[in-house]
Amino acid sequence: MEEQRRIRMAAAITFNGILLIAILTAVIIYQLVTIGLGNAQKRSLEKEISEYELKVEQGEKDLDYLKSEQFLLDKAFEMGFSFPKD
Numbered sequence: 001m002e003e004q005r006r007i008r009m010a011a012a013i014t015f016n017g018i019l020l021i022a023i024l025t026a027v028i029i030y031q032l033v034t035i036g037l038g039n040a041q042k043r044s045l046e047k048e049i050s051e052y053e054l055k056v057e058q059g060e061k062d063l064d065y066l067k068s069e070q071f072l073l074d075k076a077f078e079m080g081f082s083f084p085k086d
Contacts, residue, residue, distance in 0.1 A: 065071055
């Protein structure tokens, strides 16, 4: 009887150890997949940020041009205005 009890105990401990290892492996795989997806999303967002930063820079250049005298002169000539000669 004592021998059977030891065998059952050893089998239960072995089964629990294997079950623990399987669960921990599943958790590690899940975490690795989650990290991979997070990194992909991070790269995507960084790409979007750089695109919007370029758009902001271009918008600032356009705004500077629209505020300049050169824009006013270009618009005046476009509308047919001419400066009298001395």
